[in-house]
Amino acid sequence: MRTLIRDVDVFDGEHTTRRTSVLIDGDRIATHDDRPADVVVDGTGKTLLPGLIDAHTHVFDGSLAQALTFGVTTELDMFCLPANLARQRASAAERDDMADIRSAGMLATAPGGHPSQLMAALGDAAAFGDAVGAFDTVATADQARAFVDARLAEGIDYLKVVIDDGMVHGADLPVLAPDVVAALVDAAHANGLTVIAHAITSAEVEVALNAGVDGLAHVWIDPGPRTPELVARIAAHGLFVVSTLAYFEVIGQPGVGAVDHAAADSAIHAVHTARALHRAGVPLLAGTDATPFAPAHGAAMHRELVLLTEAGLSTEEALTAATSVPARHFGLTDRGRIAPGLRADLVLVDGDPTRDITAIGAIVDVWRRGVRQAR
Numbered sequence: 001m002r003t004l005i006r007d008v009d010v011f012d013g014e015h016t017t018r019r020t021s022v023l024i025d026g027d028r029i030a031t032h033d034d035r036p037a038d039v040v041v042d043g044t045g046k047t048l049l050p051g052l053i054d055a056h057t058h059v060f061d062g063s064l065a066q067a068l069t070f071g072v073t074t075e076l077d078m079f080c081l082p083a084n085l086a087r088q089r090a091s092a093a094e095r096d097d098m099a100d101i102r103s104a105g106m107l108a109t110a111p112g113g114h115p116s117q118l119m120a121a122l123g124d125a126a127a128f129g130d131a132v133g134a135f136d137t138v139a140t141a142d143q144a145r146a147f148v149d150a151r152l153a154e155g156i157d158y159l160k161v162v163i164d165d166g167m168v169h170g171a172d173l174p175v176l177a178p179d180v181v182a183a184l185v186d187a188a189h190a191n192g193l194t195v196i197a198h199a200i201t202s203a204e205v206e207v208a209l210n211a212g213v214d215g216l217a218h219v220w221i222d223p224g225p226r227t228p229e230l231v232a233r234i235a236a237h238g239l240f241v242v243s244t245l246a247y248f249e250v251i252g253q254p255g256v257g258a259v260d261h262a263a264a265d266s267a268i269h270a271v272h273t274a275r276a277l278h279r280a281g282v283p284l285l286a287g288t289d290a291t292p293f294a295p296a297h298g299a300a301m302h303r304e305l306v307l308l309t310e311a312g313l314s315t316e317e318a319l320t321a322a323t324s325v326p327a328r329h330f331g332l333t334d335r336g337r338i339a340p341g342l343r344a345d346l347v348l349v350d351g352d353p354t355r356d357i358t359a360i361g362a363i364v365d366v367w368r369r370g371v372r373q374a375r
Ligand SMILES: [Zn+2]
Pocket: 056, 057, 058, 078, 289
């Protein structure tokens, strides 16, 4: 099956080309030739983009299908228990009506540490099946190697470490000691794994930086005198940061989740930190922390793009943060851009999101691995 999308504006993951055409051949983007296409799509007045990559999600049954309807063609899951992960992966490989998945699998946290309290709360709801339950933890540095080996056996794509004393969630939780974080990072790097840290205060970010992580799963939300120094260190060491501004917007709303006043101003502070990171040239990856609750898979990504522009990114920079930048930092060499040979993960929208970011919500068509989705 060959599909030609013609007379369309194309944002290729980095730049915009006006009024051009893109050929899909099977599951790939192809080079133009003289053979006729089976299907021709008129792209007049529309913009074609690479499928969006959400760089921070939590996948439950139904999440990947929901994401795809909003043009999110790949989700980077940041915590998934083994049985659930195996099922989501098998579905995403087999079916074309859901987003693709990469995952951290089981995250590394202290015994009783975040997110044990959230899992305990969800554990009462039988509806979540094998997506919630008990999970491995790490108590001491000498357990780090065995923990990473177990995750490698489960086939994780990257390692996530949690450095969170619970303060922002209104709790007081055990947290990984700095030497344990460092041992986990060393064990992961020895096996070629990228390490991403959940750290949401400047003190926690400092532990992550000292341990040598590759990226942060959130911005931090206690802006203060330490922020410029942390931003400079992050820039100097070439780390990436996943934004999750939509998440902080949600937890900052009264009456949502287990939140105290520490979280009330989190959205404003998150945008402030994102702005400082962007100004320093730190790569920001659009991520939402989507769950089956809020933020929602797919829809939250559109909101995240708006919030990134409020943090000072241009519209094209925000779209880059949702396409080529996460692909580059997570080694997804087959996607995130529109170029011959890459996967035909594509989104067609009415209007021009490179000028008005809200146009990303006006989705006309989504192709996943070359398969046009029913709408
Ligand atoms: Zn998360």
